[in-house]
Amino acid sequence: MKTCLVVDDSRVVRKVARRILEDISFKCEEAEDGMQAYEYCKSSMPNAILLDWNMPVMSGIEFLEKLRQMPSGTNPKVIFCTTENDMTHIQRAMAAGADEYIMKPFDTDIIRSKFIQIGLIADEE
Amino acid sequence: MKISDFELFKSLLYERSGLVISPDKSYLLESRLTPIAKKWGLPSLESMTMQLRALPDEKLIKDIVEAMTTNETSFFRDTKPFQIFQDTILPVLLEKRKTRKSIRIWCAASSSGQEPYSLAMILKEKEAELRGWRFEIVATDISDEILDQAKRASYTQFEVQRGLPIQYLMKYFMQFGDSWQLKDEIRNMVRFSNFNLLDNMSRMGTFDIVFCRNVLIYFDEKNKGEILEKIAGQLENDGFLLLGGAETVLGITNKFTPNPEKRGLYIKSDKPASTIVSPRNASAAPSSTSSFTSSLFKRT
Numbered sequence: 502m503k504t505c506l507v508v509d510d511s512r513v514v515r516k517v518a519r520r521i522l523e524d525i526s527f528k529c530e531e532a533e534d535g536m537q538a539y540e541y542c543k544s545s546m547p548n549a550i551l552l553d554w555n556m557p558v559m560s561g562i563e564f565l566e567k568l569r570q571m572p573s574g575t576n577p578k579v580i581f582c583t584t585e586n587d588m589t590h591i592q593r594a595m596a597a598g599a600d601e602y603i604m605k606p607f608d609t610d611i612i613r614s615k616f617i618q619i620g621l622i623a624d625e626e
Numbered sequence: 627m628k629i630s631d632f633e634l635f636k637s638l639l640y641e642r643s644g645l646v647i648s649p650d651k652s653y654l655l656e657s658r659l660t661p662i663a664k665k666w667g668l669p670s671l672e673s674m675t676m677q678l679r680a681l682p683d684e685k686l687i688k689d690i691v692e693a694m695t696t697n698e699t700s701f702f703r704d705t706k707p708f709q710i711f712q713d714t715i716l717p718v719l720l721e722k723r724k725t726r727k728s729i730r731i732w733c734a735a736s737s738s739g740q741e742p743y744s745l746a747m748i749l750k751e752k753e754a755e756l757r758g759w760r761f762e763i764v765a766t767d768i769s770d771e772i773l774d775q776a777k778r779a780s781y782t783q784f785e786v787q788r789g790l791p792i793q794y795l796m797k798y799f800m801q802f803g804d805s806w807q808l809k810d811e812i813r814n815m816v817r818f819s820n821f822n823l824l825d826n827m828s829r830m831g832t833f834d835i836v837f838c839r840n841v842l843i844y845f846d847e848k849n850k851g852e853i854l855e856k857i858a859g860q861l862e863n864d865g866f867l868l869l870g871g872a873e874t875v876l877g878i879t880n881k882f883t884p885n886p887e888k889r890g891l892y893i894k895s896d897k898p899a900s901t902i903v904s905p906r907n908a909s910a911a912p913s914s915t916s917s918f919t920s921s922l923f924k925r926t
Contacts, residue, residue: 587801601791602792603787604783604787610788614700617705618705
């Protein structure tokens with residue numbers, strides 16, 4: 502089973518994301534900020550990371566930059582999932598090594614289609 | 627809704643658009659037609675029904691038909707048809723049309739434009755390879771309102787996230803507040819016009835590829851058969867037809883043969899089905915999800 506780390510300071514968002522991800526057969530782990538996510542990745546690299554931008558302690562973009570420097574840090578597929586919905590943020594995230602970008606609010610369809618596009622799940626009709 | 631009223635809309639919709647509506651969909655009539663009654667300054671759906679019986683106004687009928695035709699769509703909807711277009715159909719046609727160097731594509735129920743624009747983006751990505759070729763994408767729909775929306779090519783945040791890779795959003799869209807505007811370089815690749823699939827198709831000309839996805843499901847067997855046979859008449863003998871995942875030609879017409887390997891892909895059959903060569907055999911190009919998705923994410 503593939504693992505997805507959900508990084509978001511909102512418990513509600515983590516809960517919603519978990520429900521969607523478990524539906525598409527992911528094992529779900531949670532982190533409340535970039536620092537917790539970084540600590541988690543030091544012990545084991547997930548297959549996917551759903552990443553919020555604005556969080557206390559360490560932001561999503563800061564975490565992503567650190568992650569991509571770690572050994573095996575290029576392995577996880579990183580999908581930003583944030584209320585930041587302007588082109589500048591999108592470009593900055595992609596330049597930092599994100600694989601996809603979701604603008605909140607999101608739903609099952611959006612997560613599923615983005616996960617299919619980056620090859621995290623197979624496209625089953 | 628009264629049964630007699632339901633019957634009135636049912637026969638009107640069938641006559642004008644071929645749309646088949648079953649009694650379990652009467653809630654759809656109510657939810658979609660109440661705004662039309664409001665638009666016409668009528669206090670309720672009942673009073674609109676009365677007016678329709680007493681004095682049927684052509685414009686009102688057009689509004690009703692437009693409101694009832696489904697417009698569900700998204701960029702790269704279902705992924706696979708676009709993968710088939712890129713990895714199976716294009717290589718075959720690029721070989722077969724190498725002297726003519728032109729390919730005509732018809733999106734036969736284009737709704738708000740995401741399907742033709744998705745094809746246009748695929749072709750734009752292959753610009754270098756396709757230099758010297760002429761691609762024409764004709765997109766039609768029965769609803770003027772949805773066609774206007776398609777031509778405007780301005781989409782909500784929600785619409786640009788369903789199926790559209792972020793790299794394409796960055797490359798081909800501009801942001802204006804909450805909406806995302808498709809750039810002219812893609813918009814100009816598609817020509818939109820109003821067309822009712824029940825009408826004579828000869829004015830459409832001849833096509834190499836027809837996308838007619840998720841529209842036949844709304845027609846009865848008789849109209850399905852007629853539409854498919856008319857499409858066969860507008861398709862080159864070696865042309866391709868793409869239908870939606872829940873649609874088939876089997877038992878409806880023998881003008882097309884399904885490709886057993888690619889769901890939704892059909893080729894025209896002038897010969898008995900057994901002698902038809904699968905397009906897959908005619909193509910040397912390997913096709914896989916990974917080659918499609920990786921090309922979608924090719925960074926430039």
